[in-house]
Amino acid sequence: MNTSPMPNSGGPSLTPFEEAIVQTDDRITPSDASATGYEDATAPSFAPRHSRRRALQEAKVDAQRFRTRNGQASQAGRSPSLTHPIVLRDLPAHADARPSQTQLTKLHRSLTQRDLVILQSLYDYRYLNTLQLQELFFPSLRSCQIRLHQLKTLGLIYVWKVIETPGVRRRHSMCLISARGARVIADWHGDDQRAYVERSHEARDHCWHAVHDLEANQFFVSLVSRSREIRRQGLQIWSGEEQVREERRERAREIKQRIPTPDGRGIYRANGGRIFFDLDWDRATESLQRMRQKIASYVAYFKQYRDADKHHVLFVVPNDDREDSLQYETWRGRPDYSLDTCCSFWTTTSDRLRRWGPLGTIWLKVENRVEKPPPIGITRVGQRVAFKQLPPMDDTDRSTADCIGKPFWWERRPGGGQVA
């Protein structure tokens, strides 16, 4: 089965990801980094507060960067996908204990801004593994592990071991916020603690979809990781499923119809514009009928928006066959001809995503305004585009330095990734 994306005609043999960044020559070079105030792009690019250490790797010329697995660990999305994971839940009692006001004050004093944003991210996105947290916040996996261990010791997060069958193969541990951590976040914001604790209990007790959530979150982490060294590009907003559901629930009441709830929503800044997108991570566990309903709800919801075609709904599916089926079903669910506002649907496969990353030339548009259905095998013959080629909503010159994953981003974004 050919799962490679269709190359552009006759060009040099660049990967879709390389094409995506070479076209603009926008990579941040070390000289640019010092000139623009970016951290040295090759040295540890982020660290808590202002990193005190920087010279060791430069001093040791032959030093090999530590890797916990073969291959390019820094390329998010290339970690092995989980097939039969078993989560070993560990529930220390003190993680659920209610801290006194004195203890809360003490905790706040001992936590850095980065720690708070880590807690906020775990609250917002439910589950992140150690590798994903490292991509978002730490210069190395080891320093990430040490800090997470400290947060675990303080009872602010759970760190659950993940093993995979057949046999037993250790995978990166899964982290989620504890009730105690949720109270710290609520106290930080000056909010009532009950809703925060409730959500933390929800994540702790109902983790059947943890793998799905980790995979969906990996998409955003990959976006962050891939865009980190590209000037004028970055993930400005990453909203978790809960946040989107909350936002759209009110709208659903207003318009009295079902509202689609994606696995995440984002705003990506590229080429001076903002690309609005919803992510729907499909593991082929839902029937095609259910997918049809979902597509119909997207069409109905976005038709009320001006520039609806610039709201992009991205489906990531497990294989080519599923992508073929989804292309057809989405075309079948096309809006009425009298309706000239409809969101744009795009599909790709998880294999392409792993191989080329989200910025690669992997996105296949669903042509749902044409009369003829997509041909069988569209997944292999369709012309794909890069992420940054998705039509943006508007133009703006605002800097991308505050985007998620940029150096010290958590210091400029105390509310985490959901708040610009």
Add this chain to the structure above:
DNA sequence: TGCTTGGAAACTTGATACAA
């Protein structure tokens, strides 16, 4: 052997205390 975690040692750097 491969993979991940975590302990230990070495190193850097900012903050602080203290003497001159």
Add this chain to the structure above:
DNA sequence: TTGTATCAAGTTTCCAAGCA
């Protein structure tokens, strides 16, 4: 006020443990 010593925190590399 300045120079020095010490401490604490953060980071990296090396390596062992544990597992099949």
